Amino acid sequence: MSAGLSFDGRVVLVTGAGGGLGRAYALAFAERGASVVVNDLGGDSKGHGKSSSAADKVVEEIRAKGGKAVANYDSVEAGEKLVQSALEAFGRIDIVINNAGILRDRSFARISDEDWDIIHRVHLKGSFLVTRAAWNHMKNQKFGRIIMTSSAAGIYGNFGQANYSAAKLGLLGLSNTLAIEGRKYNIHSNTIAPTAGSRLTQAIMPQDLVDAFKPEYVAPLVLWLCHERCQENGGLFEVGAGWIGKLRWERSLGSIVREKNHPMTPEAVQDKWEKICDFDNASKPRTIQESVSILNDVLSQIESEEVSMNPTSYTRSASSGFDPSKYVGQKLPTVVYNYTHLQPILYALGVGMTTKDPDHLKFVFEGSEAFCCLPTFGVIPAQASLWDGGLSSVAGLNSDFTKLLHGEQYLELYKPLPTSGLLTSESTIADILDKGSGALILLDVHTYCGKDLLCYNQFSLFIVGAGGFGGKRTSEKAKVTVNPPNRTPDAVLSDVTTVDQAALYRLSGDWNPLHIDPGFAALGGFQKPILHGLCSFGFAARHVLKHFANNDVTRFKAIKVRFVKPVFPGQTLQTEMWKEGNRIHIQTKVKETGEVAIAGAYVDLTSILDKPSAKDPIKASGLQSDLVFEEIGRRIKEVGNQLVKKVNAIFQWDITKGGETAAQWTIDLKNGSGEVYQGPAQGSADTTFTLSDQDFMEVVLGKINPQKAFFSGKLKVKGNIMLSQKLEMILKDYAKL
Numbered sequence: 001m002s003a004g005l006s007f008d009g010r011v012v013l014v015t016g017a018g019g020g021l022g023r024a025y026a027l028a029f030a031e032r033g034a035s036v037v038v039n040d041l042g043g044d045s046k047g048h049g050k051s052s053s054a055a056d057k058v059v060e061e062i063r064a065k066g067g068k069a070v071a072n073y074d075s076v077e078a079g080e081k082l083v084q085s086a087l088e089a090f091g092r093i094d095i096v097i098n099n100a101g102i103l104r105d106r107s108f109a110r111i112s113d114e115d116w117d118i119i120h121r122v123h124l125k126g127s128f129l130v131t132r133a134a135w136n137h138m139k140n141q142k143f144g145r146i147i148m149t150s151s152a153a154g155i156y157g158n159f160g161q162a163n164y165s166a167a168k169l170g171l172l173g174l175s176n177t178l179a180i181e182g183r184k185y186n187i188h189s190n191t192i193a194p195t196a197g198s199r200l201t202q203a204i205m206p207q208d209l210v211d212a213f214k215p216e217y218v219a220p221l222v223l224w225l226c227h228e229r230c231q232e233n234g235g236l237f238e239v240g241a242g243w244i245g246k247l248r249w250e251r252s253l254g255s256i257v258r259e260k261n262h263p264m265t266p267e268a269v270q271d272k273w274e275k276i277c278d279f280d281n282a283s284k285p286r287t288i289q290e291s292v293s294i295l296n297d298v299l300s301q302i303e304s305e306e307v308s309m310n311p312t313s314y315t316r317s318a319s320s321g322f323d324p325s326k327y328v329g330q331k332l333p334t335v336v337y338n339y340t341h342l343q344p345i346l347y348a349l350g351v352g353m354t355t356k357d358p359d360h361l362k363f364v365f366e367g368s369e370a371f372c373c374l375p376t377f378g379v380i381p382a383q384a385s386l387w388d389g390g391l392s393s394v395a396g397l398n399s400d401f402t403k404l405l406h407g408e409q410y411l412e413l414y415k416p417l418p419t420s421g422l423l424t425s426e427s428t429i430a431d432i433l434d435k436g437s438g439a440l441i442l443l444d445v446h447t448y449c450g451k452d453l454l455c456y457n458q459f460s461l462f463i464v465g466a467g468g469f470g471g472k473r474t475s476e477k478a479k480v481t482v483n484p485p486n487r488t489p490d491a492v493l494s495d496v497t498t499v500d501q502a503a504l505y506r507l508s509g510d511w512n513p514l515h516i517d518p519g520f521a522a523l524g525g526f527q528k529p530i531l532h533g534l535c536s537f538g539f540a541a542r543h544v545l546k547h548f549a550n551n552d553v554t555r556f557k558a559i560k561v562r563f564v565k566p567v568f569p570g571q572t573l574q575t576e577m578w579k580e581g582n583r584i585h586i587q588t589k590v591k592e593t594g595e596v597a598i599a600g601a602y603v604d605l606t607s608i609l610d611k612p613s614a615k616d617p618i619k620a621s622g623l624q625s626d627l628v629f630e631e632i633g634r635r636i637k638e639v640g641n642q643l644v645k646k647v648n649a650i651f652q653w654d655i656t657k658g659g660e661t662a663a664q665w666t667i668d669l670k671n672g673s674g675e676v677y678q679g680p681a682q683g684s685a686d687t688t689f690t691l692s693d694q695d696f697m698e699v700v701l702g703k704i705n706p707q708k709a710f711f712s713g714k715l716k717v718k719g720n721i722m723l724s725q726k727l728e729m730i731l732k733d734y735a736k737l
């Protein structure tokens, strides 16, 4: 059983609280310590008349039980006034329950303008006005909880309730957006669709159900959703009779009904209707980004039809007898890659490294003291699996290179790559997806040096014309692309490729003639040979490495890219980069045309503090701990939500130097999605730690553990000492120090 949920100190405004559900909420909040504004216009169930008695009665009930409440008799259409009552009586507003409601049920054709308008004014506009009046107060105090009251009539429709259904579903849309806009201020908005016996349902429910579905069976959900401990935001719940369920959207896999260079027709829609409405393998998009991300896929699939040299490849290969289930999980023959320093140098030149740039020397000169391999060289030993008796061993996919497109690439490094050696790569067909116009093969390749796993690649290979076999469209095994943030890039680097870039790059082992032979390229529909996708990938990766990691290869963790458009040798690759913590989002454009060549891409770097390099000593001046807090701050930005759930506490740090307090830091893992800031805790800290800058670094670097530091007197703890156990979670797991 969870600990009691108290609302001491919280101020709650419940609209329409003079009866039914609202009354039950008001009583329940007051019982748990909240100060409640009981709002009710006191009219009839159709919205006629007004009276103060409904609200007064509930206020009296609360006060009789020792609770705190005031009445407000305004209509929700006077939103500001309701919030004003809360501020005047209790000085703040924390929680708004939009509950007031009336009915004007009529069959659709008989709904008058008045019936339509009043329903919208009370339910939708009323909720908007009351919530807007409270919003800035919530924002400023970085806490707010909002409930919208929807209805099954809105979600599913209900005879005779067109006006009400429309307004009720409107409230869900309103809540969904408030959830997004409020998130960073710790304002959460959720929607409920209740079922309860009340005066509104009396006319439509038999009396025994009205009695059985008590409003008291809905109130506990509302209280939980409004508690500071509850992180739910943007949810929709059906609730009644003591049961609660959550709802979400489901979307069929759908079907592409358009072909490149052909008009899209209603007949094509009709032909695909069954597939469009088939919920097998449905997806469950949760955000607008997730929802529309499929459209990129659709465009590139439609686009890719054209690059096929062979018009017959449009015909679905269902009749070819291709059965992917036979191949998923199949291991391809192990390939061995034996190399000297020559290959990493050739590769570096292939992806545009040049002696013109002094900091490139360590990649192109084996005699350099710091000679090392570019991290993206990791694709080279792995790609051999595609050729040498690899993929071609899968019947039906045989090596018709004109039909093979490299869709996406993921590479993760576990160790810096050796500059020479003997590597083995083991490949597995992780999945085969049916993308309609083609089959997408996910090939997982693990590359080892002896027993040591060096790197993992996932190749996403699109075989034009091999789709339509009735397979699934998505796979949980796929490493997914991520769109960059919606702002101007933090950095842009560009490099001109040479006309011989592809001719040079192919010497690293990608022998597809598409990149060198004009005749072959023409067969594939290109005006001339195109650059290897993995060559542009190499350019983009080294741009990130240079700009954000000072060319330190040990900081490179992983890269994911999607190849969108071909690049021709001689064109300029321009990499736009956005830094979000240790993830650098990237997008590569062809400068001359402005077209995006690589999209949805990112590079993950390890934190500077994972491996302090000689060039970056921890702040020469000031405190060493500053950098650690800054880094923890960045991590919390990434994973703060989960941490807030797990830790739920505010920690203050007093860092001393020479016996004096030299800095104060606060790690707030209680409010919103957490934050780290310099200075004492705003509000109050649950636990305050005092220790010297030096000892702090030792704790952080794992040289002494916090318990030892405490018992030896180096670390002083004030407040809730038990919470210090959670420190390791913050310092070790998340700062990875």
Ligand code: NAI
Pocket: 015, 016, 017, 018, 019, 020, 021, 022, 039, 040, 041, 042, 043, 044, 045, 047, 054, 074, 075, 076, 077, 098, 099, 100, 101, 102, 122, 126, 149, 150, 151, 152, 193, 194, 195, 196, 197, 198, 199, 200, 201
């Ligand atoms: P109710 O009629 O007992 O409560 C609604 C209250 O809102 C009334 O006390 C009424 O005086 C007040 N009100 C009406 N117009 C107002 C205005 N302009 N300003 C301030 N107060 C106003 O009904 P019930 O069932 O408790 O309904 C509460 C909410 O739950 C409503 O929004 C309703 O649409 C919704 N709902 C209820 C369901 C149920 O099964 N009871 C089903 C689905 C939704």
